[in-house]
Amino acid sequence: MTGVKLRFLKSEEKLSVYLENGIAQLLEKFDAPPEFADLLNVFGVRDKNRDEGFGCFWSGELKRCNSTGLASTGPPSTEQLQPSCFYLLKHPELHGRARSKMPWTIRQVGVYQRAQSASSSNLCLFIEPSKGIRDRLETLFEDSNSEEPTSILDQHWSSPHSLALSAFRDNWRAYTNYWENTVTALAVDALFPELEAFNEDEDFAQSKLLFERIQDCQAAGDSLLRARHAIEINLNVLNKLSAFVQEVKRYDINVATGNQNAYSPCEAYLRECISEQEFTLATITMMFKRTKRVIVTIREMANFRELHALRRLGKLSRNEAEETSKLTQQTIRETQIMKSITILALLFLPASFVAAFLAMDYISVVKLSSGFMRISVKPEMLLYLAITIPLTTVTMGGWLLWESRKSVRRLFRQRPAEQDPEKGGRGP
Template structure:
């Protein structure tokens, strides 16, 4: 097959790859997915930030050996075409566009430039599956994606498995890291840990004895360790013609396993701080208060529904950790199979080269199994504490309902007593009303006679007897006292009614002002 220009056909990657097989890969789908996720995954044209590190066989890696950072698209594309014959490793580091949100940030490379990179190095299409786990996301979706994809290409017309031409391997590895983000400058972060991921791709070409690596958003510690590894083994690489090409994977795997222990300890302490009070919560008795100097601590554990919600979020975080451990375990298991297949191919290496990698991978698997067992036990404790919180919450609700029911009984008893009192008062009022009715009837019966007797006894009217023509005639004469009575009583009545009228209007206006309303003529 004739080899065209290095980046020819990059526009339709991966359909123009030299080893593209439509039976195994759907090139149309990969092409469409890259275009669809352009804004989510990649930066705009001209916005690039990629590190390139070349390691040569005859080079001593000094302390100041640093990758070349490309922030110009043309310069980076020119770098793609360079291929020195003595180059043993080339590392491309695709960094996040926003370092503060690693693993959820876009990759700092335009889509067109990435297509050229993948076309020049004939990267297998499966790399796109792992790349799509990055990019901007509103939530931590797709965190469960992982695994490992690999492909071995043998020399044409080869009947022996040893005649390997090249291999490609790509996987996603997850790790825990302290992000350092703070909600407030003067306060420590509430949740200082996060689970991140990095994508590792390697293409090893047997004839050139060289490897091309693409690392998507690796940790700073991993890139630093790479330089340390090459510096420490510089002389060994000069003496030996070749090392196991799987060696470098151990750098990323060991770095990913480094913080699991501390992250697990943080989660365990967090669970203790959040729910330890539930184990000593007062049930059926009033909680005690213990005084330590000037500090009072209430030993009872107050449970609210938000505590259950917080524990549920905490459980989901631990489940994400368990999923990350299982994903890394599957990845390492696949790397073991790949190393065993390389052993069968030979590659001109001694057995100890493969055994060393197997031993390291076995160690990582053992550590992951321990962490996985601890996390599963932590999950069981979380679920037990969650049930305990629910039971405490139900018990407290039952206590509250019981207290409310008892108060309702007390209120009902008070209401019954009030009803009995009202009935007694009603009966008494009825009896008093009968008595008042009798008194009123008697009063009305004697009132006219009393009025007449009082009027006549006041000497306001007198009967005078006169003799006219020898006959005695009686006539009624009005006394001057009646005129005086009327002259005094009339003004006093007017004054009394006037005072009552004025007082009544003043009281009505005061009531209206207290109510805050405008004067109402009906009240007046």
């Protein structure tokens, strides 16, 4: 090969322009197979969500070319190969959003590579390249003294894959360290809580804190589950890429002549990436299980606090029942006292009435010489009776009228409640 052509699709706007112009034109531009459209659809456009659970790997049929650059038939064992493939890798990156509690996000990069033996060139397309890929290319260009810095990647057709794999390893260690610290902090809060409450407001605050911890654990578990799924997809893609490289190497005539070192960098990166992803998968799985155990522990603590609260509520209810019983007994004693007072008042009421009536001096008793007693009634007695009897009648009538109207109002209030089943009534 005499050169490598690098293409970048770094923004959703540029990708959406290609999609609007038509998938067919895009596939024709990069001489890509129809399956390449599935990979492009993963990245979506600005007004759609990205399919983060999708993974893909495609490798073209190995071809050999004759000296004229035309494809020939037969096994590719003695002619120059034309390997081509594309795949999707998921990697963690710091998103930089200040309002988010989670500083990391799982992003994806698409790699499309097609070797052209006829033109002795190698086309490599990076879709949404990671910061590690961009930094490595910038460093590569700065360190190169040639007019075409990309010629450094032209040592072998697998060089762009080596570049992508080296950048793929960048942030996984920091990502797992972040989750180790986060899950450990959640576990410490769950195992050594400070949940003593002294009043109702503080008890509510502690219950709210437990609920927030469960929310944090649920969010962490969801992120770890998504990360585990991304790693499983990566392992599947890396294993397929390794098998593809080994297949190309097996048919490469240059390997048979002793030039085996050209595949060494890519093979080394593949082994390291697969090994690191397997260890990372084990770590993420362990932290996911720890997160679930923390959730179980926090829920048991919440249940224990709820049981303690119920016991305390029962104790308060018993105390209130005892106080109510004491008040009832005291009310009964006071009622008995009032009953005794009423009986005494009834005993003295006739004598008091007679004494008060005679004290008005409307009636006088005179003893005659014959020994008999004569009762004399003054005319004022008639006035007293004329005023007292109507006034008493009006008072009793007003009271009876008030009681009757009160009974009618009470009856009208009770009827709707008895007819409404939702309020405990009997219904029609």
